[in-house]
Amino acid sequence: MISVQHSPFARKLGAFVALSGEEFSALDLLHGRRKRFAAGRDMVHQGQVNQSAYILASGWVCSYKLLSGGTRQIIDFQIPGDFLGLRSVLFRTADHNIEPVTRVEASEVLVSDLLDTFTRTPRLATAVLWAASRDEAMVVEHLVGIGRRDAKERTAHFLLELSARLKLVGLGTAHEYSCPLSQYMMADALGLSSVHVNRVLRELREDGLATFQHGKVTIHDLDRLVLLADFDKSYLDHDGPLLK
Amino acid sequence: MISVQHSPFARKLGAFVALSGEEFSALDLLHGRRKRFAAGRDMVHQGQVNQSAYILASGWVCSYKLLSGGTRQIIDFQIPGDFLGLRSVLFRTADHNIEPVTRVEASEVLVSDLLDTFTRTPRLATAVLWAASRDEAMVVEHLVGIGRRDAKERTAHFLLELSARLKLVGLGTAHEYSCPLSQYMMADALGLSSVHVNRVLRELREDGLATFQHGKVTIHDLDRLVLLADFDKSYLDHDGPLLK
DNA sequence: ATGGCAGACTGAGCCAGATCAGCATGCGCG
DNA sequence: CGCGCATGCTGATCTGGCTCAGTCTGCCAT
Numbered sequence: 034m035i036s037v038q039h040s041p042f043a044r045k046l047g048a049f050v051a052l053s054g055e056e057f058s059a060l061d062l063l064h065g066r067r068k069r070f071a072a073g074r075d076m077v078h079q080g081q082v083n084q085s086a087y088i089l090a091s092g093w094v095c096s097y098k099l100l101s102g103g104t105r106q107i108i109d110f111q112i113p114g115d116f117l118g119l120r121s122v123l124f125r126t127a128d129h130n131i132e133p134v135t136r137v138e139a140s141e142v143l144v145s146d147l148l149d150t151f152t153r154t155p156r157l158a159t160a161v162l163w164a165a166s167r168d169e170a171m172v173v174e175h176l177v178g179i180g181r182r183d184a185k186e187r188t189a190h191f192l193l194e195l196s197a198r199l200k201l202v203g204l205g206t207a208h209e210y211s212c213p214l215s216q217y218m219m220a221d222a223l224g225l226s227s228v229h230v231n232r233v234l235r236e237l238r239e240d241g242l243a244t245f246q247h248g249k250v251t252i253h254d255l256d257r258l259v260l261l262a263d264f265d266k267s268y269l270d271h272d273g274p275l276l277k
Numbered sequence: 278m279i280s281v282q283h284s285p286f287a288r289k290l291g292a293f294v295a296l297s298g299e300e301f302s303a304l305d306l307l308h309g310r311r312k313r314f315a316a317g318r319d320m321v322h323q324g325q326v327n328q329s330a331y332i333l334a335s336g337w338v339c340s341y342k343l344l345s346g347g348t349r350q351i352i353d354f355q356i357p358g359d360f361l362g363l364r365s366v367l368f369r370t371a372d373h374n375i376e377p378v379t380r381v382e383a384s385e386v387l388v389s390d391l392l393d394t395f396t397r398t399p400r401l402a403t404a405v406l407w408a409a410s411r412d413e414a415m416v417v418e419h420l421v422g423i424g425r426r427d428a429k430e431r432t433a434h435f436l437l438e439l440s441a442r443l444k445l446v447g448l449g450t451a452h453e454y455s456c457p458l459s460q461y462m463m464a465d466a467l468g469l470s471s472v473h474v475n476r477v478l479r480e481l482r483e484d485g486l487a488t489f490q491h492g493k494v495t496i497h498d499l500d501r502l503v504l505l506a507d508f509d510k511s512y513l514d515h516d517g518p519l520l521k
Numbered sequence: 522a523t524g525g526c527a528g529a530c531t532g533a534g535c536c537a538g539a540t541c542a543g544c545a546t547g548c549g550c551g
Numbered sequence: 552c553g554c555g556c557a558t559g560c561t562g563a564t565c566t567g568g569c570t571c572a573g574t575c576t577g578c579c580a581t
Contacts, residue, residue: 224424
């Protein structure tokens with residue numbers, strides 16, 4: 034097989050469906066219009082209609098929901114190779130906000146192109162369905178954490194999940210990665226106050242488990258951290274292509 | 278157009294994709310093997326491989342995850358017309374448990390049949406993707422609730438969401454529906470203790486907002502309840518078929 | 522009828538995490 | 552250069568929801 038340089042997105046889908054050359058090129062076609070976004074300025078916000086979707090090429094973004102009280106809950110962070118705003122497209126009106134955490138590059142995907150692609154290359158629809166399910170699995174894990182894990186376990190789990198995800202796209206090792214999030218953002222994601230995030234991070238550091246300082250996460254004792262967080266990474270993995 | 282009696286599932290998908298007769302029959306074919314399950318005995322549990330999916334015909338089920346500490350978090354309840362275990366099928370190994378809340382009837386859907394259907398009728402793949410996104414939207418709303426709403430708001434939101442969902446499949450009105458859940462189950466879903474669920478339900482009752490007693494939920498003051506819960510039902514709705 | 526059991530319900534006391542208030546640091550910018 | 556602002560960090564105090572430890576009801580099964 035000839036080795037071609039595909040997008041991280043194509044690589045990710047390829048992990049689930051063994052894609053043909055034709056299918057790969059259909060995917061690469063979706064990457065037409067590359068766009069740039071500045072950190073902190075929402076790319077999409079709740080209620081907007083006929084929004085496009087995006088495939089994230091570089092940088093981090095977060096998706097969040099605003100509550101009437103002025104607080105927000107971050108649903109998830111997206112890293113390169115992730116698909117953004119699929120729900121907003123299928124529902125025609127966006128049900129959440131998307132904010133770039135850093136400067137971001139992303140390919141805009143028009144609804145029509147996406148739906149056409151599905152009709153012409155059905156297996157890609159299945160592949161995207163798989164990717165969406167994987168995202169849902171992450172949200173579910175997040176839900177479980179917020180519902181039933183205490184602040185320390187939850188924070189540990191969060192650091193471990195990021196580690197596993199980043200490693201998969203080649204942006205870090207199991208023990209170290211750089212992380213552009215502020216403690217405020219972590220608080221909004223973990224359902225805590227930023228004050229408490231600060232204290233929990235200090236505890237993890239003092240326990241010799243993990244350090245998050247100056248934009249860098251270092252995991253000192255992976256085994257004990259996994260134990261503390263009750264972390265089972267199987268929801269992020271895949272056992273190789275299901276569809277041959 | 279000739280009126281045919283389709284399954285609730287087919288009706289739901291039809292709300293998103295205007296389905297042809299051929300597509301409807303492809304869907305109806307999926308309903309081959311009807312199965313029954315007793316309340317309280319898990320249909321699927323975490324870690325099981327090569328599980329089938331199900332389309333729920335009657336009864337309620339819940340999907341949940343077990344934590345190492347022995348507690349559990351209920352992800353969501355499913356009601357007739359809902360699809361069960363899609364993630365478990367696409368991942369080959371189940372990442373959550375499914376427990377019937379009541380006695381249940383469901384159609385078993387084999388992976389192979391599902392994937393074949395997608396390949397032969399691509400628009401159905403898109404429709405299922407839409408349904409999966411709707412489920413994800415519910416999980417997201419649940420996540421937001423647990424992360425940022427207090428017990429009373431969260432409980433109110435929960436009662437309102439069930440009301441909207443049940444009404445859609447003809448199992449209740451905006452003001453009343455029957456609900457087979459125990460306070461223990463609500464606690465596992467809401468991330469609370471059953472003791473606290475009890476107190477919160479009493480408060481809602483005393484405030485004249487809603488009553489949940491003897492398996493029946495009655496909403497006394499819809500407007501105030503919606504206000505309290507900050508409930509926006511748009512994530513459950515659809516503005517008519519996106520794919521013509 | 523009666524014992525056993527699941528579920529609803531209540532009170533007392535406690536603790537994880539919120540809130541409030543303030544200080545320290547580093548960095549972009551006029 | 553020095554001002555303003557975002558972010559990190561800390562102590563003190565308050566509180567929502569948990570835990571423990573029950574009671575009460577209604578419903579099966581014997």
